[in-house]
Amino acid sequence: MTEESPKILLAFDFGMKRIGVAIGQTITESARPLDTIQAKEGLPHWETITKLLKKWLPDALVVGIPLNMDGTEQTISQHAREFANQLRERYQLPVYETDERLTTKDAREKLFAQGGYKALQDGQVDRVAAQLILQNWFADRHQ
Numbered sequence: 001m002t003e004e005s006p007k008i009l010l011a012f013d014f015g016m017k018r019i020g021v022a023i024g025q026t027i028t029e030s031a032r033p034l035d036t037i038q039a040k041e042g043l044p045h046w047e048t049i050t051k052l053l054k055k056w057l058p059d060a061l062v063v064g065i066p067l068n069m070d071g072t073e074q075t076i077s078q079h080a081r082e083f084a085n086q087l088r089e090r091y092q093l094p095v096y097e098t099d100e101r102l103t104t105k106d107a108r109e110k111l112f113a114q115g116g117y118k119a120l121q122d123g124q125v126d127r128v129a130a131q132l133i134l135q136n137w138f139a140d141r142h143q
């Protein structure tokens with residue numbers, strides 16, 4: 001991705017039941033939680049994703065790949081990579097895969113600190129995890 005123009009990105013925290021979505025941009029390298037999409041056995045409601053892409057017109061997508069703490073893949077890692085490939089094929093956009101270790105744990109801690117157990121409801125964790133995935137992706141670009 002080139003630096004000459006502002007870029008909008010959507011990030012996804014893939015899960016078999018829910019997929020968190022966040023939006024961010026490269027000028028300030030900031031991200032915010034956007035939505036949580038329901039999935040059935042890892043298959044998202046593609047119409048919802050299409051609507052989000054039409055509304056926000058991202059230049060690229062980022063998908064968090066869940067890895068074990070030692071960096072090895074787990075079963076869900078392959079499902080997340082398949083989801084990333086489906087995004088590439090369906091929407092013809094660049095899709096960046098990034099390590100998402102600990103983002104869900106960090107999202108839970110952040111939300112709990114802000115509002116206790118009530119803050120952990122309604123898919124909030126998934127969309128905040130997507131926000132953290134995108135913020136980490138921005139940070140990793142400078143390393």
